[in-house]
Amino acid sequence: MKSELNYNEAYSKLQDLVEQLEDGNIPLDKLAANVKQANELLAICENKLRQIQTDIETAAVKVSKTDKRKK
C-alpha cells in the first residue's frame, strides 16, 4: 500500500471498498484480500487523522504562547 496517499485519497479508496463490502459484490475468494486492503487504508486514515489532530493542537499551543509573550 502506498503510504504517500493523503487522507482524502486514502479515505476515498476506503469508502469504495466499504461500499463494495456492504453490497456483497466482492467474490468470496477476493474477500480476504479486500478486507486486508481496507484495514490498511483504515490504518493510514487513522494515522493521518491523529497526525492532523496533533498538528492542530501544536499550532493552538504555539498561538497561545505567542499571545502570552506579547502580554
Add this chain to the structure above:
Amino acid sequence: MNDSIRLSTLTQLIQDTIQSRFEGEVFTVSARIMNVKKYESSRRCYLTLEEYEFGTKITEIRAVFWANTYSEIEKFEKVLRQPFRDGAEITCKVKVRYHKVYGLNLDVLQIDVAHALGTLELERQQTLERLVRENPETIQLFDGIYRTYNNRLSLPMVISRIALITAPNSDGQRDFLQELKQNKHEYQFSITEFLTTIQGDNAHQLILEQLQLIEQSKESFDLVAIVRGGGSLGDFKPFDDYALSAYVAKFPVPVFTGIGHDRNQSIVDLMAREQKTPTKVAAMIVEHNFSFENTLIELRRRVTDATTRQLDRATERLEQAKRIIRLSSPQDILNRGFAIIMHNNKIVVDPKIITAEMQLQTILKNETIHSTVTKKTKNEKRIEL
C-alpha cells in the same frame, strides 16, 4: 492768585456736581476691557473700559468690581468658558462715582452674560456656516451633523501609534497618559508628544503648527489626540477658530478631541471625533483595541469548533468503516458459524464445479473437515438463515 481755593474744595465741588447729576442712576454700556487686574484674595478687580472706532481708542475710563460684584467675573468665566481678561468685549451695568482721592471711576454692578453669550454664539454660527460654504469637499452638514473628511476616516483595526497634542505638564497630558499606560489589558502604545500652549490668543496657531508637523510624517501615526485638562476655565476660543477647524476637517489622520468641557461643543470637536475628556479619549482607544481582540478570540473559537467538528466526523466515519470491514472479514464469517468449502486449495464459489467423488475441505472456525462428495442435490426452496 488771591482767588485760589483749596484743592479739596474743588474736588468736593466736583464730587457734589457728579453726585447730583448721577446719584442713583445706572447705565448700561458696551466696552472693551483692558488693564485687567484681578485680586482674588480681596475679591476686587481694577480695569479700564475702552471704546474704539476704526481701530482708534476714542474713550477710556477706570472701572472697578468690588467684593460684592466680583462674582460677576466668575459667572462670566464659567458661562462663557473664557477668562475675563484684556480684549474681551462686555456689556455691563455701571454707576458713576467720584472719590476725592481716587478720582473718577465706574463701579461695575453686573455683566450682561446673556448678551456676551449671544455674541459668542453668533460668531460661532458664522464660522460654522463659512466652514461649510468654503470647504464643500471636506465639510458637509447633514441633519445637524457635520460630516468631515477627517471624522469619516476609518480607524485602523488596532490603534498603537498616537500623536498627542497637549500642553506640557498639564492635567490633560497626565490623565491621558495614565489611562493608556494603566490599561487593564496591558496593551502597549507608542505615543509621540507634540507639546504646545493650548490656551491663549495664539493657541489656535500653535496647535495648527503641531498638526502641520504631524502631517509631515502622517504615515507614522494611527491617530491624533488633542487633549486639555478637564474642569479648567480655560479659553474655549482657540477651538472655535476657522483656520484650525478647517485644517482638522481635512486632516489625513483621524483626530480625537478631549478638551475638557461638557457644556458645549467647540467647532474643532465637530470637525473631528469628540470624546469630551482626555481620559475618555484614552479609554476609547483601549476599548477600540479590545474590541478587535474580541473579534480575534471569536474567530479563534470558531476555528477550533470547526476543526473539532470536522475531526469528530472523520473519526466517526472511520469507526463505521471499521465495523463494516470487521463484519466482512472471512474470520468473522467463520466466527459466526459459517463454513468455507475449498477444493484443491481454492475456495469453491460456484457449486456447479462440485461433482460426485470430489475431495473437498470444509473449513470451520477451529477445524477442517476433509470429505468426499457422495451426492449433490438442489435445494427445493431457498434456505433462510
